[in-house]
Amino acid sequence: xxxxxxxxxxxxxxxxxxxxxxxxxxxxxxxxxxxxxxxxxxxxxxxxxxxxxxxxxxxxxxxxxxxxxxxxxxxxxxxxxxxxxxxxxxxxxxxxxxxxxxxxxxxxxxxxxxxxxxxxxxxxxxxxxxxxxxxxxxxxxxxxxxxxxxxxxxxxxxxxxxxxxxxxxxxxxxxxxxxxxxxxxxxxxxxxxxxxxxxxxxxxxxxxxxxxxxxxxxxxxxxxxxxxxxxxxxxxxxxxxxxxxxx
Amino acid sequence: xxxxxxxxxxxxxxxxxxxxxxxxxxxxxxxxxxxxxxxxxxxxxxxxxxxxxxxxxxxxxxxxxxxxxxxxxxxxxxxxxxxxxxxxxxxxxxxxxxxxxxxxxxxxxxxxxxxxxxxxxxxxxxxxxxxxxxxxxxxxxxxxxxxxxxxxxxxxxxxxxxxxxxxxxxxxxxxxxxxxxxxxxxxxxxxxxxxxxxxxxxxxxxxxxxxxxxxxxxxxxxxxxxxxxxxxxxxxxxxxxxxxxxxxxxxxxxxxxxxxxxxxxxx
Numbered sequence: 001x002x003x004x005x006x007x008x009x010x011x012x013x014x015x016x017x018x019x020x021x022x023x024x025x026x027x028x029x030x031x032x033x034x035x036x037x038x039x040x041x042x043x044x045x046x047x048x049x050x051x052x053x054x055x056x057x058x059x060x061x062x063x064x065x066x067x068x069x070x071x072x073x074x075x076x077x078x079x080x081x082x083x084x085x086x087x088x089x090x091x092x093x094x095x096x097x098x099x100x101x102x103x104x105x106x107x108x109x110x111x112x113x114x115x116x117x118x119x120x121x122x123x124x125x126x127x128x129x130x131x132x133x134x135x136x137x138x139x140x141x142x143x144x145x146x147x148x149x150x151x152x153x154x155x156x157x158x159x160x161x162x163x164x165x166x167x168x169x170x171x172x173x174x175x176x177x178x179x180x181x182x183x184x185x186x187x188x189x190x191x192x193x194x195x196x197x198x199x200x201x202x203x204x205x206x207x208x209x210x211x212x213x214x215x216x217x218x219x220x221x222x223x224x225x226x227x228x229x230x231x232x233x234x235x236x237x238x239x240x241x242x243x244x245x246x247x
Numbered sequence: 248x249x250x251x252x253x254x255x256x257x258x259x260x261x262x263x264x265x266x267x268x269x270x271x272x273x274x275x276x277x278x279x280x281x282x283x284x285x286x287x288x289x290x291x292x293x294x295x296x297x298x299x300x301x302x303x304x305x306x307x308x309x310x311x312x313x314x315x316x317x318x319x320x321x322x323x324x325x326x327x328x329x330x331x332x333x334x335x336x337x338x339x340x341x342x343x344x345x346x347x348x349x350x351x352x353x354x355x356x357x358x359x360x361x362x363x364x365x366x367x368x369x370x371x372x373x374x375x376x377x378x379x380x381x382x383x384x385x386x387x388x389x390x391x392x393x394x395x396x397x398x399x400x401x402x403x404x405x406x407x408x409x410x411x412x413x414x415x416x417x418x419x420x421x422x423x424x425x426x427x428x429x430x431x432x433x434x435x436x437x438x439x440x441x442x443x444x445x446x447x448x449x450x451x452x453x454x455x456x457x458x459x460x461x462x463x464x465x466x467x468x469x470x471x472x473x474x475x476x477x478x479x480x481x482x483x484x485x486x487x488x489x490x491x492x493x494x495x496x497x498x499x500x501x502x503x504x505x506x507x508x509x510x511x512x513x514x
Contacts, residue, residue: 168387171424175386178427182310182442189446190463193453193489203450203489229453229463 004039008150011035015157025165029060032133032158037062039154040147042135043115046070048081049123049131049162056085056131065113066136072109079106081132084120088129090152091120094142116140121151123159130162184222191225199241209244213237269411273418287422288441292323295415299408301396302376305330306419307341308384308438309392319441325374326397332370333395334445335474335481339367340381341393348390350413351381355401366475377401382416384423394419448481451488455495469495 014031029047036045044066048056056074061067073079080091080103093099094117100107110118115136123131133155135143143151188207195206210228213236214221227233233241277290285293292304303326307319319330333339340351353359356377359368371379378398384391394416396404404412426435448470456466470488473495474481487493 171386172389174424174428175389175391178308178391178423178438179310179389181427181439182308183312185439185442185446186310186312186449189449190453190456193450193455194457195453196450196489197454197457229456 007035008039011039011154012157015154015161025162026060028161029158032154033060033062033066036133036135036151036154040135040151041137041139041143042119042147043138044136046081046134046136047123047131047158048074048085048134050085050129056082059131065115066134069106069110069113069115069118069136070134073106076105078103080118080120081134084122084132084134085129088122088124090122090148092142092148093117094119094140110136114138119143121155123155123162125156125159125163128163130159133158184225187222187229188225191228195228195241199245201241201244205244209237209240213240269414270417270421273414274421277418277422287426288419291415291419291422295394295396295412296323298411298415299396299404301380301398303397305341305395305397307333307345307392307395308423308441309345309390319444325376326395329367329371329374329376329397330395331480331482332367335471336364336366337468337471338364339395340364340379341395344381344383344393344395345385345390348383348385350383351379352403353379354403357401371397375399378403380404380412382412384416384420386420386424391420391423444482447485447489451485454488458495459497466495 011031014035015028029049033045033047036042044061044063046061046066046069047059048070049059050056058067058070058074061070069079070081073081080093083102084091093102096107096116099110099117106118115138117137117140119135119137119142121133121135122129123133133151135151137143142148188210191210192203192206195201195209196203199206201209210224211221213219214224217224217234217236224237228237273291273294276294277287288306292306295304296302303323305319305326307330319327319334329339330341333341340353344351356368356372356379361368376397376399378401380396380398382394382396384393394412396412423438426438448467451470452463452467455461455470456463459466459469461469470484471481474484477484484493488495
């Protein structure tokens with residue numbers, strides 16, 4: 001195995017490793033950015049990901065220059081990374097004239113920082129593109145076919161990892177919501193029991209009292225239920241109870 | 248969130264590698280079967296009975312409070328009674344499976360040490376069951392409940408059945424999450440309807456906590472203890488408390504005058 005093959009294998013293991021437990025997205029993406037530079041003929045690398053609304057954000061960069069270039073792309077709404085994300089296809093334009101036509105603001109800035117080209121590889125699984133890997137290069141000409149293939153392989157493994165992390169996060173959220181819904185229902189029923197027992201009111205009257213109080217005070221029903229259970233009620237609820245008891 | 252999409256995100260179990268295609272197959276079969284007015288949880292339990300060598304299946308959904316907040320989502324009649332009993336007692340294989348995040352496999356209840364589930368094991372045998380296998384419904388560290396398999400003959404599950412049972416537990420977990428995610432964050436009526444059956448237990452718990460001047464958890468314990476000692480369903484006892492036909496007091500005499508002096512700020 002050549003040293004590059006060895007590093008490549010090691011990188012895949014490293015990326016897969018982060019998927020197991022305590023997945024940290026930022027750490028994962030930094031690993032991807034720095035390994036991309038070591039494995040591919042590129043001087044700097046950066047990763048942008050789309051947020052829930054589909055807006056790209058700079059997530060990780062191997063150098064400060066790469067980070068600045070990516071932010072510049074977002075500010076000016078032009079550049080290879082954006083094109084790559086929008087089309088879902090690699091962007092590998094290296095001809096200076098074509099680059100200047102495609103990205104009139106971006107290209108001179110890129111050259112100022114000493115880069116000859118910026119190429120982008122989509123982070124994509126089937127129909128869904130979630131971001132892009134950007135490679136900033138000082139070497140003229142296109143990436144070698146091997147480098148292109150390695151870049152795509154790194155992007156693919158990262159995409160699978162990120163998609164898995166998102167799916168797990170979505171699942172955890174649903175499970176939390178389900179628990180939350182059950183717990184607040186239990187709390188509410190218990191509070192109805194406490195209030196009914198304390199006041200001699202019927203169960204549904206107790207509920208109406210708490211709900212009305214929540215609406216008039218713009219408070220949350222579950223907070224009021226918790227207060228009733230704890231025995232802390234404010235004057236308004238106390239007055240409502242007294243007037244209800246009188247009827 | 249689509250039910251089928253979520254299969255992709257299923258994590259593998261430490262205990263067993265569940266073939267994901269099987270989980271997808273189970274979900275597909277319960278979604279496709281549109282006959283009748285049965286709910287998804289009902290159909291999942293029925294599929295499970297058909298696929299495995301078990302007699303009945305119970306599905307208990309639990310809140311973060313564990314068995315204190317458990318609701319029975321679906322099961323056949325005898326299993327439903329045992330799910331209710333696990334709730335009444337706060338003990339049983341499903342309770343343990345959910346609490347510990349591990350399956351509970353009891354191939355012969357007559358061999359189960361009596362100290363394990365003093366109340367539950369006897370009742371399960373009396374109901375005609377000899378083996379019980381309970382699987383946790385778990386999402387990461389979040390425990391959602393248990394899938395309980397009841398069988399009227401002793402004996403272990405075969406390795407293939409064990410793997411299939413895990414697939415059903417995973418399918419049940421995804422189904423619950425899907426029901427939760429169905430309606431923009433609000434909980435699906437099918438789950439809440441099951442909860443409503445239990446509402447009086449929690450109302451009675453609130454009332455008893457005032458009657459005895461104890462915290463809610465202790466009030467529920469007292470309610471449970473009374474139901475078990477009186478050999479009544481906890482739902483029936485709760486209905487009596489809510490209907491003010493029954494009060495708890497510390498003298499254990501059974502009746503005392505109601506304290507109608509509230510509102511008070513602190514006791």
